[in-house]
Amino acid sequence: VVENIARKYGVSKGELLDRESDDLAVRVALGETQVVAETKKALTNAGINVASLEEFASGKVDGHKRSNHILLVKNLPYGSSEGELANMFGKFGSLDKIILPPTKILALVIFLEPSVARAAFKGLAYKRYKDAPLYLEWAPDNILSQNPMDGNVKDEKVGEGDARRVILEQAVDGISDVDFDPDRVESRSLFVKNLNFKTSDESLRKHFSEHMKGGRILSAKVKKHIKKGQHVSMGFGFLEFDSVETATSVC
Template sequence: GSSSDAAVRMALAEAQVVEENRAHLKKHGVDVDRLEDALGGGSADLSSQSEDVVLVKNLPGGSGTSAAVLRDLFGEEVVRHVVLVPSGTLALVRFRHPVDAARAFKRMAYRRFGNGPLYLQWPPEAAVRNLTDAALAEEEDAPPNAGGAARAELPEEEEDAAPGPDVAAARTIYVKNLSFSTSEERLRQTFAKVGEVR
């Protein structure tokens, strides 16, 4: 019937999208088999994870997701390149320095983006080792870097600045199993020792 025809068309369309994404990643030097092994929870060697590339999953896709939006989200001054698959649902973000990648990973993991949280993962180094600048330059115009040695430093105070709505939500702590005798004031005093309590 027509429902089975629709299911077949849907399956074919999904297969085409997956193949387009695979071809796009291969074009940019990604070892897709190793990446898929890591995504599927396969036997990826955790000791050889990339230190400067972050895999961004659970992107909403569509026109709201672009390499420029992701570069801005993760920090224009620290992002070297972004490879976004054609479906807009997965991206590889290469940072200028491993410390920038680690800081961004910590700050952005599970942050709300679109209708859901961002899922970040360190891909296997072997999967992204050949992610070359030449291949990436075809995809996007990288911002000029005078001499390539200048490094944008974020002041330490900026990390502790007043959080925006997304960051504030990520810093919400739910405390369970409190004694009935615990007062709100006592709880505030306890948590005030480590940071601002609202």
């Protein structure tokens, strides 16, 4: 809290924690209240169900179902960045998104697949990040709100459907018939990587539709994030088809 307030108002922590001051406790308490309020607002705007998070933290919902693909990342230093977190957690597999409020009090890391989330939890719990260990916890399963309020979140609903998306890739160029692991072919969606950053939803749909022998594309979406006020492609996207068979054939 002290680091947060000091950086926000451009003062040193020493000035903020002046032992000669007779209102030190009040000053820190007000700072904490402000940080909590800012964090709640940022999380709400990013599509997080803050009420479920508060109930979860208070212990009023013992035994409440936890998410299998969303991690709460706590004990973050104020110098944390979304890019650094993405690099750390992304090493384990595909991320949907990371939500990091400006206050840097905590972050939510949302994975596309539960198996990747489990591997990240095992690999990063208590791992040192900057000057502190990471505290990881499974988020409540209803932590994602239905109504995000700003442009920093993707348009489509985020939920258990994302966790069931699978990566179906053709390992060798020129192979027409690919042996797929039946455990992985459980979705009508394809995860498409290595997209040109100029690729749009429309051009993605058009390219695949021109090479399909049958079936229909239900949706095509290039994943984007906000950078300097602009929607910028992240270089990958998703295609949803009318059946698992169509998705397999197209892949």
